[in-house]
Amino acid sequence: MHYAKHQLTEETLFKLYKDLLRPRMIEEKMLVLLRQGKISKWFSGIGQEAISVGVVNALNRDEYVLPMHRNLGVFTTRDIPLHRLFAQWQGKMSGFTKGRDRSFHFGTQAYKIIGMISHLGPQLGVADGIALAAKLQQKKTVTAVFTGEGGTSEGDFHEALNIASVWDLPVIFCIENNGYGLSTPTREQYNCKNLVDRGVGYGMESYTINGNHIIEVYTKLKAIAEDIRENPRPVLIEFKTFRMRGHEEASGTKYVPEELMAEWAKKDPISNYEAFLLDEGILTPEKIEDLRTEIENQINDHLKLAFAETEVESEEAQELSDVYAPFREKAVESGKVVERIRLVDAISNGLRQSMEKHSNLVIMGQDVADYGGVFKITEGFVEAFGKERVRNTPICESGIVSTAMGLSINGMKAVVEMQFADFVSSGFNPVVNYLAKSHYRWGEKADVVIRMPCGGDVGAGPFHSQTNEAWFTKTPGLKVAYPAFPYDAKGLLATAVNDPNPVLFFEHKALYRSVYQNVPTDYYTLPFGKASVLKEGTDVSIVTYGAGVHWALATLEKQAHISADLIDLRTLAPLDMESVYTSVEKTGKLIILQEDSLFGGIASDISAMVTENRFTCLDAPIRRVASLETPIPFAKNLEDNYLPKSRFEKALQELLAY
Structure with a gap:
């Protein structure tokens, strides 16, 4: 590969090399530990380090990045203490998930890293939500999110790109095209020449970058990020690279032609860059040896800390309490002034008062803006709160639920209206696997309410009538409210919005305009978990x-x-x-x-x-x-x-x- 300095300082050039070398040496050590049975699984990113390192160096420290399981360089470049990473991989308490999850399935607000889940796709929508929050807060920041070429076949990928494009969100979508999805080659995954060509369909600018070329990755990403901060919009990038080891170590690489492996071995991002720095006099053999010794000592010292830590013990009370984020509701008593209104009016009034109370609350859903929703619950909300906070969405339930999670991660609240509760099946994955599990896994709240117009007795047939609450009462981490009266609906909705945990809020359509009650006109709350x-x-x-x-x-x-x-x-x-x-x-x-x-x-x-x-x-x-x-x-x-x-x-x- 040909390199040029691109007016980069020697300090920057050396830092990029150090940032490349550290994850490579950690991986090599982890492969030894894997064979010794001291870690349970490993997803290798050897040969792909330049992407993680280049992207993170191009971002500011306060900008979120959402990596995958081959992006060790994201974590090391953000200087996460190695002993905590090692403890995470061993299921120790000082890791990031208290032994409840493995690998890079975690996030850390301290380092602005939001890890993936095994279902891959939802994190793309989460990046949309993080970027939307930044845009609404008028922060000039960029969010970078990773996926593999295999993940681009998931519906979440297309939903997230469409949302980001329609809303001009400052997201850099990074596709690591490494040739294989587990054992499936790219020719069996998609039929376009380049994945980046899909950007055209979403009205999105896109670029192809040599993912093994650290200077190209860093300089192009830095320029793109700087421009996006001033001119918010999404950008799609396809990094061409190769996976030099198996999907995970147990799978091996027998399905990869030897000549292809040999071809990409010549394109190793570290050895090629190292040769360039040696030619430029920025590195010397002695300097390389000193750096390797320094990193090796750091790895060994931090491994000792992780190995010395005792195995995690299960404490049932702690396990149960961590399923939900702490919430101590301060009850707000209702006033004496009442009006006789319908259930639909009570929900609308409660939602309006929550919007007034929480300036960081965003409502999202199909047709919820000017049209006011199919049941007219948000009618007049655009005039009161503006289109930034009352947002029509494309028809993409999964992407919007994930976007709501991203809003929560970046300090906001979200209410999502499912046009009908039946349609939540199209967004089921992020509800039960992202919203429900995040706090238990790594202590991150999901400050999201999903409104669920539901129920039969209105002649709406099989796809607009389900009462599917049992799908969610089965899932630890979710809260479920199902009021029968206007008074309860208004008070419980206020509590749901205040609660930092995900709430499925069921609203029976047949009761919307048939049930009346005297309801206090002012704001009040009602407790969850208390029957009437x-x-x-x-x-x-x-x-x-x-x-x-x-x-x-x-x-x-x-x-x-x-x-x-x-x-x-x-x-x-x-x-x-x-x-x-x-x-x-x-x-x-x-x-x-x-x-x-x-x-x-x-x-x-x-x-x-x-x-x-x-x-x-x-x-x-x-x-x-x-x-x-x-x-x-x-x-x-x-x-x-x-x-x-x-x-x-x-x-x-x-x-x-x-």
Whole structure:
């Protein structure tokens, strides 16, 4: 490779060499430790160091970078203490995940590094969110995010590029094209000549860079970053490089032709650059030896620290408490002035007051801006808060959920409206794998609320009617609210926005304009994990939520002789089981009503917990009543039969007669 100084100082040229050499020497040591069984797995970046080192040197220290599992040079160039990296790879407490995750699956705000997850794609959208926050905060910063050529086939890649382009976000998308996705060569991954050509489709400028040429990487990235800071926009870069070792060490490289391996070995970024610096007199053999000795001593010293640390011990209380970010809600009591409004109005008012309270809150969703959302909940919000904070999004649920996470990482709050709760399936991965797990894994909050218009009884058919709360109550790290009344909806939504943890906020469409209540006009909050006891009686305990509350109320009004405790759960995670236990202790009979289909729903868990903890209080088998085990049909007669409204009354009578 041909090198030129490009007016770089000898100090800069030498620093680039040192920054290249250090991750290479660490990797060589790790490969020895892997063979000795002292680390469990290794993803080698040997031969690709110039990309990580060049990109990070081109960024400012306060600018975020989102690396992959072959970007050791990102971490070492940001000067993360080596003993902490070594401890991370050994699952020790002084690593970055307390032994809960491995490799580079972590982030650190102290060094402005946000690590990847194994699903790869979501981090691209996270970079969008980080950049959006910087833009809204009027910071002239750049965010750099890495992916491999394999990751460019994921939908998240295309969603993230489209979002960044439409919103002019200052993101540098870095594709490390190293020839293989595990064993699959590039010819079997995509059919365009260069991946960078895809930038044209997104109206995005793009460049191809020799990823093994440290000076080219550094100088071009530095110029691009400087320009983006003044003229915010995304840029797509394809770094041509090669993976000199297996996907991970156990996979080997037998699938790579020997001549191809030999060809790329001649392009080694360190040996070529070293030869150039020797020719320029910037390096000498003695200086190289001294530097190698210095790095080797540093590695050995820090390895001793990591090896000396005891193995991590599991403390159940600590494990459970770290699932959620700490949140001590300061209750805000409601005032005495009320107005009689619908559920949809209460949600709109609560959201508006949260926007007024939190200047760093951004609302995102399809058609939420000028149109006001399909249910008109955000109507008038653009006039009140501007289009920067009330943002129409492309149709890309996964990318927007990831963007919301990036906003949270960079100091903001986000409310995402799923146009219908059904559509969250297109964004399921970042919800359950990024939002839910980040705090437990590396202590990072996910200050995101996802609003979920849901529910049947409106003739909307299989794709606009699901009550899919059980998808999320199963996932540790998520909170789930499901109010049935306007008063609860407004107060719980305020709490959800205040909470730094991810909240799925379910809003039943059939209740939007059919349920009225006197609701305080001012701002107030209601606690999560506290059910509402709507009626008190001695014959039976009825536990339900959402539309089920109104079905139960209608049944009790019709059957006035039934003396029942009626419990509206209000939130499903956290779940107020103490109120359920107290009621069962009194009545001895329990029926649980849910709109969701029966198997695997919240009713099953409530039934199991009562059976395990209050079995001796029961005078009859617990009854669960739910919708049919089918998708939700469209025709009214079919939907009426699908929903459990009529079956509930019969089941209740049978339980009372037991």
